[in-house]
Amino acid sequence: MKYLFVICFLFLSLTSAVNAQSFKYHTVKKGETVFSISQSYSIDEEDIYKYNPDARQGIGINEKLVIPIENNATSSNTSVQFKEHKVKKKETLYSLSREYNVSVDDIKRYNKHLYSSELQMGEVLQIPVGQIPSTVLPKKETTVAPKPSAVSQNFKTREHIVLPKETKYGIARKYGMTLTELNELNPKVEVLQPGMMIRVGTNVLEDEPVIITDDRFRFYEVKPQETLYSLSQRFGVSQDSLRRLNPALDEGLKFGMVLKVPAREGEDIENDSDFEVQPGTANTLVDLSTSLSNRSKTKEIVLLLPYHLNMVQEDSLQTYRKAIMDERVLRISLDFYSGVLMAVEKAKKLGISTNLRVFDTKREASEIQSIIYSNNFDNVDAVIGPLMKDVTETTASLLQNKNVPVINPLSNREMKGYTNLVQSRPNEEYMQEKMVDYIARNASGKNVIVVADGKSYTIKNKIMNAIPSARAANPSDNYIAESKLAEMLKPGENWVILESESINLVSSVTAALNRLARAHNIKLFTTNKNNSYESDIVSNNHLGKLQMHYPSVDKEYDTAKTKDFIEDYEKKYKIQPNQYAIRGYDLTLDVLLRLASSQNLYESFEKFPGYTEYYESKFHYMPKPNGGYLNDAIYILKLNEDLTISEANDL
Structure with a gap:
C-alpha cells in the first residue's frame, strides 16, 4: 500500500521545460582580469575557462573571449520598482541584501559601479523591491583600479568578498599573506563586514590535509627571530604537524605569517594579542529554523532516483508491485522518496514553499543526459540524487557550468572533484x-x-x-x-x-x-x-x-523525540519509517532549511560553520581538496550491554 501511494505521487510530479544558451565575444581591455570580467557578466571564472581554456595561462589586451549568456523565458517587460537607500556607516551589501530581501547580485545589477568599487557611506543606491526579471544582462564593461599600495606593486592581487565571521587573520592565512601585507592592500578597512570587497593576494592555499573538528586551534602571527623549531617547542607539537596544518610552510617560515596552531592547556589566549580564536567550529549545533531569512522565493528542487517507471507503462501495475519486492534499489528509492515528501510538508509548515520535480534515472547515465538536455535546470536550487556513484558524477559534470549543487544522498564511495558535487555521506x-x-x-x-x-x-x-x-x-x-x-x-x-x-x-x-x-x-x-x-x-x-x-553516519533515533514524525508517517503510509525514509527526510529538510536561511546552498556552508542535526543524521559540509564538498559529521557509537546504542563521543 505504501509503495503504491508513492507511485501516484511520482506520476503527478514529473515535469519538463526547455533551456537555451547564447554567447557573445568580449574584447579584453587594459587592467582586466578573468575575475573582473566574470563579475561584469555575473558568471563564475570557471564559466569563462570552460569556453576559453587558454585563459588559465593568462589573458592579453585585445584578446577575444567567448562569454556564455543565459537566455530565460521570463518576460522582459516585468515591472521593477526601486527604493532609494542612503548608505549609513558600517552598512554592507550583505546587510542591505538581508534588509531588503534581495540578493547582492541584484543590488549590483542596478548599481553597476559596485562591480568595481566599494560601498561608500553617504552614497544613494537604487534598491529593487518589485518583481525582478530573471534574465541576466551583461554589466557595463568598466573597471576602476584601486589605488595601488607599496605591497600591490610587488605581487598580483584579486578581489575577495568578505563572508560572515571571516577575520583578517583567516583571510591572510587563506591567501598566504601576512597581516601587514593585507592591511597595506586595504588601508581604509579597519573592521571587516560581511559583503565588503577587499584586495588580497592570488596565492590561494589548498585545504589542509588534516581536517580540524574541534575548537582547540588558534591563529598565530609569527614574530621576528622565531623558527619552526621554537614554534614546535612553544605549542608542544612536531614540526611535521605544523607543516601539515600550514601547507604554506613548505615555502619557508617568515615574519608576519599567520599560522594555525594548537592551543596549549592553561595558555591565556583571550588576553594574548598574538592569537585569534578560529572562527566557527564543527562542534557547534546550529538550528537553521531560527535563521530563515530567504523564505519568499519558492525553492526549486529536483529529485533524481531510479524508479523504472517504464515497467508500469510497458507492463502491468502488478508486475511493478513484484519488482518492488524483488529489487532492493527500487525499494530504497521509494522509501527515500517517502521521506522527501515528509520533509517538503514539514518545510511548508515553516513557511518554505517547494517546487519538487521528480525524474526517473533508470540507473543509467544516458537517461541523465536526456533529462538534463530536455528540461530547464537554470533556476534549480539543488538536485538530490542520483543514488549511484557513476550516475551522480555524470549529473554533476553536466550541471557544473550552471553551478547547480548535486547532492548524493547515500553513496560512501570516493567521487570525482566536480565543484558542484556534494557528498552527504562520508566515505569509509x-x-x-x-x-x-x-x-x-x-x-x-x-x-x-x-x-x-x-x-x-x-x-x-x-x-x-x-x-x-x-x-x-x-x-x-x-x-x-x-x-x-x-x-x-x-x-x-x-x-x-x-x-x-x-x-x-x-x-x-x-x-x-x-x-x-x-x-x-x-x-x-x-x-x-x-x-x-x-x-x-x-x-x-x-x-x-x-x-x-x-x-x-547515522545514530539510533530517539523514539520519544520522533513520536510525532512516526505517527504522521504511519498515518500516511500505514507502516513505520525505515532508515532510508528517515535519511530522505533528514537530508531534504536540511537542504530546504539551508536554502531558506541563505542565498544558496554554497553560502550556507560558509555562513553556518557549525553542524545541523535531525532524527538520525547530522551535516557539516567542508570543501574537498580536489573539489566539491563532503559531509564530515559522523558519530562514534557504543553498543551497551543491554544492546541499546548510545553516542560514545560526538565529533
Missing part, C-alpha cells in the same frame, strides 16, 4: 581516520592491542603509527588463539581494536574476548563495522558486553 576511509583519531586521543594509559588480518594491513599501519605504544596480535588463517590474547592483556583497561571482514575471525575473537572479560577490563573497537558483525554466528551479546565502539 574518512570514517576510519576519524575513528583512529578518536582512539589515539583517548588511549593514554590504556593497553591497546590491534588484531588485524592480512587484508587490513593499511588501517593496521595507520593505527600503529597513531598509537606507538599499541601492540599487534597477528592472526593466522583467520584465527588467533585465546591464550595469545590472554598473554597480551594487562591489569587496568584493555582496548582491543579488531580489523577484519572475515566472519570466522570476528566471531572467534569476540567470543574469546567475552570469556577473557570475566577476569579483565576489555573494550572492543573497530574502524569499520562491516557485514561480518551482522552475521548470525557473531553474538550481539558478546559485542554488547565488550561495549564495542565504531564509527557511523
Whole structure:
C-alpha cells in the first residue's frame, strides 16, 4: 500500500521545460582580469575557462573571449520598482541584501559601479523591491583600479568578498599573506563586514590535509627571530604537524605569517594579542529554523532516483508491485522518496514553499543526459540524487557550468572533484581516520592491542603509527588463539581494536574476548563495522558486553523525540519509517532549511560553520581538496550491554 501511494505521487510530479544558451565575444581591455570580467557578466571564472581554456595561462589586451549568456523565458517587460537607500556607516551589501530581501547580485545589477568599487557611506543606491526579471544582462564593461599600495606593486592581487565571521587573520592565512601585507592592500578597512570587497593576494592555499573538528586551534602571527623549531617547542607539537596544518610552510617560515596552531592547556589566549580564536567550529549545533531569512522565493528542487517507471507503462501495475519486492534499489528509492515528501510538508509548515520535480534515472547515465538536455535546470536550487556513484558524477559534470549543487544522498564511495558535487555521506576511509583519531586521543594509559588480518594491513599501519605504544596480535588463517590474547592483556583497561571482514575471525575473537572479560577490563573497537558483525554466528551479546565502539553516519533515533514524525508517517503510509525514509527526510529538510536561511546552498556552508542535526543524521559540509564538498559529521557509537546504542563521543 505504501509503495503504491508513492507511485501516484511520482506520476503527478514529473515535469519538463526547455533551456537555451547564447554567447557573445568580449574584447579584453587594459587592467582586466578573468575575475573582473566574470563579475561584469555575473558568471563564475570557471564559466569563462570552460569556453576559453587558454585563459588559465593568462589573458592579453585585445584578446577575444567567448562569454556564455543565459537566455530565460521570463518576460522582459516585468515591472521593477526601486527604493532609494542612503548608505549609513558600517552598512554592507550583505546587510542591505538581508534588509531588503534581495540578493547582492541584484543590488549590483542596478548599481553597476559596485562591480568595481566599494560601498561608500553617504552614497544613494537604487534598491529593487518589485518583481525582478530573471534574465541576466551583461554589466557595463568598466573597471576602476584601486589605488595601488607599496605591497600591490610587488605581487598580483584579486578581489575577495568578505563572508560572515571571516577575520583578517583567516583571510591572510587563506591567501598566504601576512597581516601587514593585507592591511597595506586595504588601508581604509579597519573592521571587516560581511559583503565588503577587499584586495588580497592570488596565492590561494589548498585545504589542509588534516581536517580540524574541534575548537582547540588558534591563529598565530609569527614574530621576528622565531623558527619552526621554537614554534614546535612553544605549542608542544612536531614540526611535521605544523607543516601539515600550514601547507604554506613548505615555502619557508617568515615574519608576519599567520599560522594555525594548537592551543596549549592553561595558555591565556583571550588576553594574548598574538592569537585569534578560529572562527566557527564543527562542534557547534546550529538550528537553521531560527535563521530563515530567504523564505519568499519558492525553492526549486529536483529529485533524481531510479524508479523504472517504464515497467508500469510497458507492463502491468502488478508486475511493478513484484519488482518492488524483488529489487532492493527500487525499494530504497521509494522509501527515500517517502521521506522527501515528509520533509517538503514539514518545510511548508515553516513557511518554505517547494517546487519538487521528480525524474526517473533508470540507473543509467544516458537517461541523465536526456533529462538534463530536455528540461530547464537554470533556476534549480539543488538536485538530490542520483543514488549511484557513476550516475551522480555524470549529473554533476553536466550541471557544473550552471553551478547547480548535486547532492548524493547515500553513496560512501570516493567521487570525482566536480565543484558542484556534494557528498552527504562520508566515505569509509574518512570514517576510519576519524575513528583512529578518536582512539589515539583517548588511549593514554590504556593497553591497546590491534588484531588485524592480512587484508587490513593499511588501517593496521595507520593505527600503529597513531598509537606507538599499541601492540599487534597477528592472526593466522583467520584465527588467533585465546591464550595469545590472554598473554597480551594487562591489569587496568584493555582496548582491543579488531580489523577484519572475515566472519570466522570476528566471531572467534569476540567470543574469546567475552570469556577473557570475566577476569579483565576489555573494550572492543573497530574502524569499520562491516557485514561480518551482522552475521548470525557473531553474538550481539558478546559485542554488547565488550561495549564495542565504531564509527557511523547515522545514530539510533530517539523514539520519544520522533513520536510525532512516526505517527504522521504511519498515518500516511500505514507502516513505520525505515532508515532510508528517515535519511530522505533528514537530508531534504536540511537542504530546504539551508536554502531558506541563505542565498544558496554554497553560502550556507560558509555562513553556518557549525553542524545541523535531525532524527538520525547530522551535516557539516567542508570543501574537498580536489573539489566539491563532503559531509564530515559522523558519530562514534557504543553498543551497551543491554544492546541499546548510545553516542560514545560526538565529533
